[in-house]
Amino acid sequence: MPNLTIINNLDEAIHIAFFIVAPAHWKNNLQPGERWTKDIPTLPLGFQARWVERQDHVGRVCRSREFCPKDSWKMGATIGTACAMGTASVVIGLTSVLTGWGEIGVPLAGPLMMAANAGEESCHKVCL
Numbered sequence: 001m002p003n004l005t006i007i008n009n010l011d012e013a014i015h016i017a018f019f020i021v022a023p024a025h026w027k028n029n030l031q032p033g034e035r036w037t038k039d040i041p042t043l044p045l046g047f048q049a050r051w052v053e054r055q056d057h058v059g060r061v062c063r064s065r066e067f068c069p070k071d072s073w074k075m076g077a078t079i080g081t082a083c084a085m086g087t088a089s090v091v092i093g094l095t096s097v098l099t100g101w102g103e104i105g106v107p108l109a110g111p112l113m114m115a116a117n118a119g120e121e122s123c124h125k126v127c128l
Contacts (some may be wrong), residue, residue: 013031028068085116
């Protein structure tokens with residue numbers, strides 16, 4: 001696994017993360033001038049940087065969310081569930097049409113695809 005070093009050359013602290021599907025490696029509150037070195041897998045990874053704290057135009061201080069294991073698992077579960085429901089929808093719909101059971105399979109496949117596209121809240125309501 002290669003080493004990757006991130007250097008914060010900004011004037012403010014940041015949260016950084018490498019994504020595989022969800023945040024897999026992260027460092028919260030990387031201070032200006034600080035370095036963070038991480039052994040990461042040789043895979044295509046996404047990267048995200050978030051500011052830690054900003055002041056808006058009326059002077060309110062806003063903080064961004066830190067990366068954490070709970071959110072990573074939740075995001076992975078949501079994406080995995082949506083993929084499973086979408087795949088099930090296509091398989092049920094296609095199989096029912098090809099076998100002559102379309103009047104039963106297509107109405108069953110529709111709600112699965114709608115749940116797969118609905119997002120986190122609807123997906124958990126349907127699945128759990």
